Amino acid sequence: MGQGKSVLIYSHLIIIIMELTAYLQQQYTPGTAVSYGREIGIFLSNYPQAAAAVYSDLLGYIGVLRQRYGNAQTLNRIVCSIKVYYDYLCYTGQREDHPGRNIWLRDQRSRDVQLQDLFSASELSMLMGRKERFKALFYRNEVLIGLLVYQGLLIGEMASLCVAEIDLEGGTVYIRETAVTNSRKLPLHANQVLPLSAYLEGARAQLLGGRASEALLISQRGQPMQASDISKHVKRRYSGLFPGRKVTAQSIRQSVIANLLAQGHDISKVQQFAGHRYPSSTERYRQDHVGRLQAIIDQYHPVK
Structure with missing residues (x-):
């Protein structure tokens, strides 16, 4: 028994x-x-x-x-x-309360944004328009990287996106709530409209090869791209583009958020853009905070 x-x-x-x-x-x-x-x-x-x-x-x-x-x-x-x-x-609705939400260790590790991994707006623009042998993949890749460069999405948010959440006529994309971010509707950048239109009108169906799916991002094998697929794609596609720095979906998102604050956007607006649950999450990207990191880097890793 x-x-x-x-x-x-x-x-x-x-x-x-x-x-x-x-x-x-x-x-x-x-x-x-x-x-x-x-x-x-x-x-x-x-x-x-x-x-x-x-x-x-x-x-x-x-x-x-x-x-x-x-x-x-x-x-x-x-x-x-x-x-x-x-x-x-x-x-998943198994609990309504979170018993560990307010538990923080006093000896917690630093959550500082790593300055050496950030990219300027002009560097981020270099990620767009990369050559691709197959036209269908070119448009898919432009859509994927555009969601990172212009909306700064998390890979989990990107993997969850459905075609119905892209509004080309209204020029917006709706991002559903996740375990770590709030839902939000963000404007599309002008540079995203053409790739999105070409992808939705033909390239996506070509990748699907007759299969049915509501997912926006489709892999070369005709399956919805998972978060792990997106992460691997970004690392592989942009490896070596900036010597000494790794291009990851996370570093792109961090760069987008930091650049918005550096441009003078109100922190509450940036918090809403990023989907951060708490203002403290956005505070980590302030330029005075990043400037302090720069001073540390200059002290311990001076340019020769």
């Missing part, structure tokens, strides 16, 4: 992990999704009642972790993973 119950609990845990894995792959980069998934799996194995935990339960669990791990980075990684687990439960 006891063994049968253990098997049932284990099978239920496997199902949860599979569903959670799909969620993480939609919301985060491949490496982050794997890291979060691993830590959440350990958390659920050690704490079978985690789904019903309250704030005090999590504080007690973290207290045990503090006795076991002395490295702040390790602790923060585990705590972030636990909070993502409850993001998932709220996102």
Whole structure:
């Protein structure tokens, strides 16, 4: 009887992990999704009642972790993973409250925007118009990179976009709420209209090859592009374009947000544009903050 119950609990845990894995792959980069998934799996194995935990339960669990791990980075990684687990439960409607939302470690690692990874507006424009052997892929790639350069979307948001959420006549794109961002409607840039029109009117159907899908971004194999596909595409396509700096979907988004603030846009407007839940998330991109980072870089990595 006891063994049968253990098997049932284990099978239920496997199902949860599979569903959670799909969620993480939609919301985060491949490496982050794997890291979060691993830590959440350990958390659920050690704490079978985690789904019903309250704030005090999590504080007690973290207290045990503090006795076991002395490295702040390790602790923060585990705590972030636990909070993502409850993001998932709220996102899927399994919970209405988030018991870990207000838990922050005093020894948390820096969340500073890395100045060396940022790109100017003129550098971002260099990402557009790259040659492609197949015309259908050219338009798909222009649409994809345009959503990064002009709207600064997260890869999870891009993977979730549907054709119906692009309004060419109104010149807008609607981005649905995710676990980490608010929903919003953003204007399309003039440079996006032609590629989007060509993609939606012919290139997308060519890539689909007769298959049916509501997804906006379609892979060369005719399947909706996942967040991991978008991340790999950006890294591969722009590798080596800026020697010494990596071009990633994250660094492009960060650059777009920082550039808007540098241009004098009101921080509340930039927060709305980026979909940030909290003003503090946008504050990290202020130029006085970035300037402080520049001073640090100049001190420790002076230009010879």
